[in-house]
Amino acid sequence: MSLIALVLALSITNDVPPAPRPMLPIPLLETGLMSETGYVAHLTIAADGRWTATGDQKGELAKEELAQIAAYADQVVLTSTPGPRCKSTPVIRVLRVQRGEARYADECGPQAHASVRLLVAQAEAFTLKRVNPMAVRLDRWEPGKSELRQSIILLRSGIWTTDNGAGNTGGQELADAIAAFDSAVLDAPTVPETPDCSVDHIQQLEVPGRGTLRWSSPCQAPSPTLAAAIAKLFTIVGLPR
Numbered sequence: 001m002s003l004i005a006l007v008l009a010l011s012i013t014n015d016v017p018p019a020p021r022p023m024l025p026i027p028l029l030e031t032g033l034m035s036e037t038g039y040v041a042h043l044t045i046a047a048d049g050r051w052t053a054t055g056d057q058k059g060e061l062a063k064e065e066l067a068q069i070a071a072y073a074d075q076v077v078l079t080s081t082p083g084p085r086c087k088s089t090p091v092i093r094v095l096r097v098q099r100g101e102a103r104y105a106d107e108c109g110p111q112a113h114a115s116v117r118l119l120v121a122q123a124e125a126f127t128l129k130r131v132n133p134m135a136v137r138l139d140r141w142e143p144g145k146s147e148l149r150q151s152i153i154l155l156r157s158g159i160w161t162t163d164n165g166a167g168n169t170g171g172q173e174l175a176d177a178i179a180a181f182d183s184a185v186l187d188a189p190t191v192p193e194t195p196d197c198s199v200d201h202i203q204q205l206e207v208p209g210r211g212t213l214r215w216s217s218p219c220q221a222p223s224p225t226l227a228a229a230i231a232k233l234f235t236i237v238g239l240p241r
Helices: 003-015 063-075 114-126 171-183 224-237
Strands: 029-035 038-045 050-053 057-060 092-097 100-104 134-141 150-155 159-162 165-168 201-207 211-217
Touching (some): 092 114, 150 224
Antiparallel strands (some): 029 092, 038 050, 092 100
């Protein structure tokens, strides 16, 4: 091949546009959180009913469940309304469906339409809450002594365990506790009155489907809604607040 032919061949090759990237299918539903570092998906339900969630959780909806979620997704109202003014940056929740998305917070800031919370609750009932019976786990240990951690575990069935025993609860007490952890703001800001704080204990809270939070006591304190939820947990297991 001559030099001119080679140059022409290379120029023709370089002019060929790259192949378009395949478009990912739009999920039927997706929930997540918007943080300072960006968006993080928590639960994704595909159009065929298969779902994935944080913590390598996965499964598949029954046909009736998929039809119900699809119907709710078609009717959900994605418009948010103003709520009470926030004293600090709120945790923004995101619901995405094929028609668009809703961004909202729990107590202050933008408030979601009731249909949004209904759809999210139903989706979690068919997925996360079905495969993981744990409602909440709270671990506590002294710095450098994680092997001596003390744990409180509450199942959605009402069974609870601590290092000192086990028990069972139910009715409104259980419903209130689960609702409190499902809606609490998972945050533990630094206590401003303790600039030179000495850590007594490390605490770690896990709410399946929502995430894990770790904080240092007394240098950090859980958000008011999370503190209220933990108080309900302590009452159930008979521990002082």
